[in-house]
Amino acid sequence: MNLAYQNIEQKKWFIFIIIILGAILGIVASNGILLISFFTLLLLMFLFYLFVYNRNLFILIFAVNYFYTFELNINIQFNRNIDILSLVFILFMGIRSDIILRNYKNLKFLYLLALSSLLILFSSSLFSHEILNSFRGTYEVLVFYLFIIYVFDSFKNLHDIELFISKLFLVFIICLVANWGLRFLYPNLTLNKNVYGFILDLIIPLGFVLLQYKKNLKIFLFLLLSIITLLFNDSRGSLLAVVISIFLYLILYKRNIIKIFRYALVGLFISVISFFVLPDTIITRLTDIDDKNDFNTITRIDMWEASRDLFVNHPYIGIGLRNFNYYYNSFYNDFPYFNPFHPHNTYLYILSGTGIIGSLVFLIGVVVFGFIIIRCRKKSSDYLGAFVTGVLVSLVALLIHGMVDTYIIYISVMLMVSLYIGLVLKIYQFSK
Known part of the structure; x- marks a missing residue:
């Protein structure tokens, strides 16, 4: 029961301070005390949940915890900490099993989909070469479905959802600022542009569409900061995915030639300015996108062919999630010092990992x-x-970006998808 804060809106500064504190802890975490910082943040999140007892805000804090750290996934061995947080969340949902039980009636199809996915993944894990890796992929899928249920259960009316969405862009801005803070404080830190690119795929088009509906300074600042981040992020797949998806939206939904032409001019202006502002390394990478001799292009094609062969040899339940690294390095890899963990294609990863049934x-x-x-x-x-x-x-x-990279292996990305799906399912329920 909420004893301390009956009116959440009157305590918005307290909420803001908590989120800022989480962002600060994220920056501190990159300086060699990763595990301690994240356990501290985790404790803070649960204390906030217990005392404020507002699950919507708990989702925001949980989201911040993942969003401002997603870039660190590979380069400083953040994977183990992701595992810890995922297991804690599964334990939390196990304790609060009433959340799962009371939503069964409204989410029967989701429960059936989750059960089917987990059974298939469990079966493929048993027959995989690296069983523990495959089981890890299985429980990450479990977290994905549990978080959808958790989000769905957290809202009692449409007004709550609207308030939550308005706060969500503040979270995005804080995450982007925290990211740039990492860039300036630790210029030698190698960040994972692919994971960050997936997150930008998920937040830029949303902000763009909402800005078309209503002019809002907060969303405008968010878009400005996120577009700058997208250009400096050096992810060609993300840039193309964002541009194509927004272009499709303008054609299919707006159907306004003048507005499409106006945005095309803005895009052209940004492109010209980028050539004078962006580092030469990024410009070269963006302009070499069709270079067939590019190392990234050559290795991607090789991994795609290997994934196809793995599916042909294991057509029904696949080789198991997170097993691509073993099979590729053992039988296909001809490139020294190249050690991929996924085939840089989400759909080939699913096809080779779970077979035709899982796909x-x-x-x-x-x-x-x-x-x-x-x-x-x-x-x-x-x-x-x-x-x-x-x-x-x-x-x-x-989905477009998934054709040239693998988003399903990053739980931070999938939690964003869970958040969106949970919100949409709740809006759909209220709109019936």
């Missing part, structure tokens, strides 16, 4: 969620309808 379940999930999002957009109010449209455009960007 079919994934495809069904994409189609069903897509259908719900489209129906929800038609039934929602103007603001929430714009949000749902933004979610659709953002997920399209992620």
Whole structure:
């Protein structure tokens, strides 16, 4: 029961301080005391949840914890800490099993999809070469579904959702600022541009669509900062995915030639300015996108061919998630000092890892969620309808980027997807 803060809106400064504290801890965490800092933040999150007893805010804090650290995934061995946080969340949901039980009636299809996915992944794990790695992929999928249920259960009316969405962009801004803080404080720290690119896929189109609905200074500042970050992030796949998804939105939803032409001119202006502002290394990488002799292009094609062969040899339940590294290095890798953990293609990763059965379940999930999002957009109010449209455009960007990289292995990315799906499912329930 909430004894301390009956009116959350009157305590917005307290909320802001908590989020800022989380961002500071994230920066401190990059300076060699990663584990201690994240356990401290985890404790802070649960204390905040217990005393304030507002699950929406708990989601925000949980989201911040992942969002401002997602870039560190590979380069400073952040994977183990992601495991710890995921297991803690599974334990939390196990203790609060009432959340799972009371939402079964409204989310039967989701529970069926989750059960099918977990059974297939469990089966492929048993027959995989690296069983522990494969089981890790299985429980990450479990976290994905549990977080959807948790988000769905956290809102009692549409007004709560609107307030939450308005706070979400503050979270995005803080995460972007924390990221630039890392860049300036630790210029020698190698960051994971691919993971960051996936997150930008998910937040830039959403902000763009909402800004079309209502001019908002906070969203405008967010878009400005995120576009600058996108250009400096040096992820070609992310840049193309964002541009293509927004272009499709303007053609299919706006259908306004003058507005499309105006945005095209803005894009051209940004491109010209970028050539004078961005470092030469980034410019070269962006302009060499069609270079067939580029090392990234050569290795990607090689990994895609290897994934295809792995699927042909293990067609039904695949080789198991997170087993690509072993099979590729053992039988296919001809490049010295090249040690990939995934084939840089989400759909080939799923196909080779879970076989035709797992891929079919994934495809069904994409189609069903897509259908719900489209129906929800038609039934929602103007603001929430714009949000749902933004979610659709953002997920399209992620799906496009998934053709040249693997987003499903990063739990920070999948938690963003969980957050979006949980919100859309709740909006859809209220709109019926």
